[in-house]
Amino acid sequence: MRRLLRNALAGLVVAASVPAGGNFLFTGSVAQAADAAPLTGAELKALLTGAVISGKGLSRPYTAHHHADGTVSARSGSASSTGHWTVEGDAVKTVWDNARWTSGAWRFVKQPDGSYNIVVAYFDGNGTGAHDTNYAGRVDVSHATIARE
Numbered sequence: 001m002r003r004l005l006r007n008a009l010a011g012l013v014v015a016a017s018v019p020a021g022g023n024f025l026f027t028g029s030v031a032q033a034a035d036a037a038p039l040t041g042a043e044l045k046a047l048l049t050g051a052v053i054s055g056k057g058l059s060r061p062y063t064a065h066h067h068a069d070g071t072v073s074a075r076s077g078s079a080s081s082t083g084h085w086t087v088e089g090d091a092v093k094t095v096w097d098n099a100r101w102t103s104g105a106w107r108f109v110k111q112p113d114g115s116y117n118i119v120v121a122y123f124d125g126n127g128t129g130a131h132d133t134n135y136a137g138r139v140d141v142s143h144a145t146i147a148r149e
Contacts, residue, residue, distance in 0.1 A: 038107035038119065041087045047108070047146060048085070048092060055118065055144030062141050065149060066092075074101075091121040104132075106140060115143040 039047065048066040055062050060077035067073075072085045072094060081098035091105035104123035108116045118141040122131040 036109050036111070038090050038109050041090055044090070044092055044108060045087045048087075050149050051146050052149055053116075053118070053141075053144050053146050055115075055141035057141045062144070067149075093124075095124075111143060113143070115145055117142050118144055 050068045051066050053062070053064045053066070057076070062074070062076045064072055064074035066085055070084050070086060071082065073082045074080065074096075079098075079100070081096045081101045083094055083096040083098075083101075083103070085092055085094045087093070088105055091107045093103075093105040095103045102123050105121040107119045107121050109119055110116055117139045120135045120138045120140050122133045122136055124131055
């Protein structure tokens with residue numbers, strides 16, 4: 001019962017912390033993110049190089065193309081951006097060219113159904129290096145699928 005209440009409250013905090021009209025894609029709770037270990041840096045590089053991620057966040061479709069040259073192009077709902085991606089430890093760091101998109105680093109946690117939860121490691125103020133960990137551990141895109149380009 002205590003865990004059920006904690007999970008419900010964590011979900012409410014996530015929903016309440018998303019700014020109106022913002023680009024955050026939070027859909028889950030900290031408890032969901034902690035269910036399994038994130039992929040390692042080597043696993044991330046092998047998985048994402050030349051891959052397309054598809055998922056949903058805030059009821060909007062999300063798609064990101066991680067090109068082998070380190071560039072990324074993505075769409076969330078009707079908004080789109082390009083940028084650069086690298087593997088940093090056990091997270092994928094993305095710096096977006098569009099200042100309205102939030103740059104930062106994300107961890108990938110494989111789910112029992114073979115999909116991935118994409119979990120916030122930190123936001124960095126669009127490449128400024130100022131790490132904001134207030135949202136760390138929150139699921140950004142849930143049950144994402146990954147395919148080759």
